[in-house]
Amino acid sequence: MNYMSVKEAAKKWGLNERRVRFLCQQNRIEGAYKEGKSYKIPCSAKKPLDLRSNKMVLKEVKVDQIDFTTFRKKYPDVNGYFGSYGGSFVDKDLRKAFNEVYKGYLTICKSAKFINELRQIRRDFQGRPTPIYHCERLSNYLGKVQIYLKREDLNHTGSHKLNHCMGEALLAKHLGKKKLIAETGAGSHGVAVATAAAYFGLECEIHMGAVDIEKQLSNVKRMQILGAKIIPVYEGTKTLKEAVDSAFAAYAKDQKKSFYCMGSVVGPHPFPLMVRDFQEIIGREARKQFIEMTGELPDIVSACVGGGSNSIGIFSAFLGDPVKIVGIEALGKGKEIGQNASSITYGKEGVLHGFKTILLQNEDGSVADATSIASGLDYPGIGPEHAFLHSIGRIDYETISDDEAAEAFFLLSRLEGIIPALESAHAVAYAIKCARTMHSGSILINLSGRGDKDIDYMIEHYGEKYNII
Numbered sequence: 483m484n485y486m487s488v489k490e491a492a493k494k495w496g497l498n499e500r501r502v503r504f505l506c507q508q509n510r511i512e513g514a515y516k517e518g519k520s521y522k523i524p525c526s527a528k529k530p531l532d533l534r535s536n537k538m539v540l541k542e543v544k545v546d547q548i549d550f551t552t553f554r555k556k557y558p559d560v561n562g563y564f565g566s567y568g569g570s571f572v573d574k575d576l577r578k579a580f581n582e583v584y585k586g587y588l589t590i591c592k593s594a595k596f597i598n599e600l601r602q603i604r605r606d607f608q609g610r611p612t613p614i615y616h617c618e619r620l621s622n623y624l625g626k627v628q629i630y631l632k633r634e635d636l637n638h639t640g641s642h643k644l645n646h647c648m649g650e651a652l653l654a655k656h657l658g659k660k661k662l663i664a665e666t667g668a669g670s671h672g673v674a675v676a677t678a679a680a681y682f683g684l685e686c687e688i689h690m691g692a693v694d695i696e697k698q699l700s701n702v703k704r705m706q707i708l709g710a711k712i713i714p715v716y717e718g719t720k721t722l723k724e725a726v727d728s729a730f731a732a733y734a735k736d737q738k739k740s741f742y743c744m745g746s747v748v749g750p751h752p753f754p755l756m757v758r759d760f761q762e763i764i765g766r767e768a769r770k771q772f773i774e775m776t777g778e779l780p781d782i783v784s785a786c787v788g789g790g791s792n793s794i795g796i797f798s799a800f801l802g803d804p805v806k807i808v809g810i811e812a813l814g815k816g817k818e819i820g821q822n823a824s825s826i827t828y829g830k831e832g833v834l835h836g837f838k839t840i841l842l843q844n845e846d847g848s849v850a851d852a853t854s855i856a857s858g859l860d861y862p863g864i865g866p867e868h869a870f871l872h873s874i875g876r877i878d879y880e881t882i883s884d885d886e887a888a889e890a891f892f893l894l895s896r897l898e899g900i901i902p903a904l905e906s907a908h909a910v911a912y913a914i915k916c917a918r919t920m921h922s923g924s925i926l927i928n929l930s931g932r933g934d935k936d937i938d939y940m941i942e943h944y945g946e947k948y949n950i951i
């Protein structure tokens with residue numbers, strides 16, 4: 483039989499070489515095989531059909547009413563609303579402080595000076611762009627679906643959080659503030675804020691639940707090395723929700739001198755807008771890189787959702803594309819309220835931490851406890867933009883349990899040499915679930931962070947099951 487190279491096939495079929503390689507990887511070219519690093523393609527092979535048009539996975543919903551090319555400009559509105567979600571439910575003093583932040587954001591952050599400064603920080607300090615990685619061994623192990631990772635774990639400090647923290651801290655510096663105040667759950671946000679404070683020479687105060695302090699001790703030590711003061715929070719479940727309450731109270735007393743560094747696309751206006759815009763770099767890079775690598779768009783884009791910053795960061799670039807977008811919520815130990823952190827799946831409308839969204843609630847309407855193996859996901863609410871995009875049917879939300887996330891944590895570690903953060907492992911687990919049932923296609927996962935912080939916890943709780951003494 484006569485064979486042609488990828489280059490020859492690409493020329494013959496009028497396709498990009500990357501796309502031909504991608505089709506070979508997916509076994510979509512009959513008789514093609516890999517020899518060394520390149521593919522041999524039978525000269526008689528037919529040009530594979532473009533299945534994309536058959537795979538339009540967008541539901542027939544109201545999405546058509548929204549022009550996603552202008553979505554970011556129109557949402558939120560000037561009062562911070564995404565449809566009926568968002569807004570600002572805070573007292574007069576805090577509203578005044580957050581208005582100052584909003585004004586600063588609209589003027590300072592849009593200036594060429596700010597944009598250039600941030601661009602340089604992202605390149606030289608953060609190490610952006612982060613790459614996209616094709617998980618060849620994991621994909622082959624699972625079947626025919628190709629799994630790709632956007633490597634936010636390779637962003638400086640090991641998670642996506644630094645993307646918005648450097649932006650927020652740069653704005654704080656321009657506003658003449660001397661101190662950063664923030665909450666943290668898994669500690670990734672805390673480490674990023676402490677890093678930004680050190681970079682800009684600002685004081686730093688991080689509020690963290692006592693349970694999370696114990697669970698994520700390595701991140702607590704990192705924050706202390708970076709010069710941050712840790713304020714332990716002993717109220718309620720001693721996790722993220724109470725840490726936010728405590729940090730807000732501290733900020734209310736110290737707002738003239740301080741800047742609040744929100745850890746996700748949550749909180750009162752303008753934080754969901756501002757954090758989304760600083761995180762949008764993930765999707766912008768990922769979309770371009772994925773097309774360059776494969777010649778097409780992914781079939782599915784997915785990411786874990788705590789408050790929703792890493793997910794909105796990657797999703798925002800794909801909203802207008804014929805791509806299925808799936809946010810992954812933590813199912814924790816089960817469906818019962820109190821056992822999980824699946825706000826969209828099991829929640830109802832309500833107000834928390836100064837904004838309107840979908841919240842986990844008890845029967846009496848009080849905010850329910852959120853539970854997850856991943857400290858960064860156990861928040862009882864979700865960013866208002868997610869609530870809105872869910873309400874119009876543009877984004878689907880699925881759940882992954884603690885044990886499924888743990889399985890993904892070890893599978894990715896052992897097949898690809900990448901130890902994911904437990905938060906990110908939820909999205910990897912979703913890709914694994916899909917790959918076990920789908921016959922072809924590609925899934926792009928935002929790997930929001932690396933798992934160093936979770937090692938002690940995982941060995942203690944899952945070591946025996948995964949043969950670690």
Ligand SMILES: Cc1ncc(COP(=O)(O)O)c(C=O)c1O
Binds near residue numbers: 667791
């Ligand atoms: C690595 C990592 N991924 C994801 C999250 C969840 O946050 P978000 O939904 O804002 O991305 C966290 C939160 O701490 C985190 O540390």
